[in-house]
Amino acid sequence: MHPRRAAAIIASAAARSARLAMTETALQRAGLDRANGLISCLTTDADNVFVTLTASGLNERLNIISRAERESSQPKLHRAGATSVICPPxxxxxxxxxxxxxxxxxxxLEMAVSSDDEVEIAKVDLTRLPKAWxxxxxxxxxxxxxxxxxxxxNHAAEGPKLNPTPxxxxxxxxxxxxxxxxxxIRMMMELYGE
Incomplete structure (x- = not known):
């Protein structure tokens, strides 16, 4: 599915169910305990903090991406449990x-994001690729x-190194x-994974 089509579907579903998503019962019914991630893009920062806090309380290992309208709300969303915070302005x-x-x-970057090709940018955790160590x-x-x-x-102790040497x-x-x-990416996982 084209990324723009997927984004339109997500936005439409989010608009219809924004208020439902704010209830713990709705999040549980949606299978939050089995989910890998949650995106909270409600219209107010307060609503996003509430959903983020509720979701992180239900599933501590959840990757939560939350939207902040004000830059000053970013630390609050991180404290509430957001893994990443996106501030459109x-x-x-x-x-x-x-x-x-x-x-x-x-x-x-624009070409990579909007291209119809299968090209993607991915982060790969080397703990999953022991044959590459x-x-x-x-x-x-x-x-x-x-x-x-x-x-x-990116190494935890040294930080990111762009364009690493051979x-x-x-x-x-x-x-x-x-x-x-x-x-x-799948081929790399097969070659160097366990």
């Missing part, structure tokens, strides 16, 4: 600045074997940011 301003300061990067990126040869391009490596050795708790097809 801030994102819009950052995007405009990015288009002015780094037009090529902004264009590339200790190997350098050149030894891994992801572009040749899977068609994936490593954009960044001699970078992967460690168990690294996260790879890759771009490529979903089939390439």
């Amino acid at each position: 801030v994102l819009g301003a950052l995007r405009v600045a990015q288009m002015l300061l780094r037009p090529a990067a902004a264009e590339l 200790g190997q350098s990126l050149s030894e891994l040869a992801l572009p040749a074997k899977t068609g994936l391009l490593v954009v960044a490596v 001699d970078y050795r992967l460690r168990e708790h690294d996260e790879l940011i890759v771009t490529g097809t979903s089939s390439g």
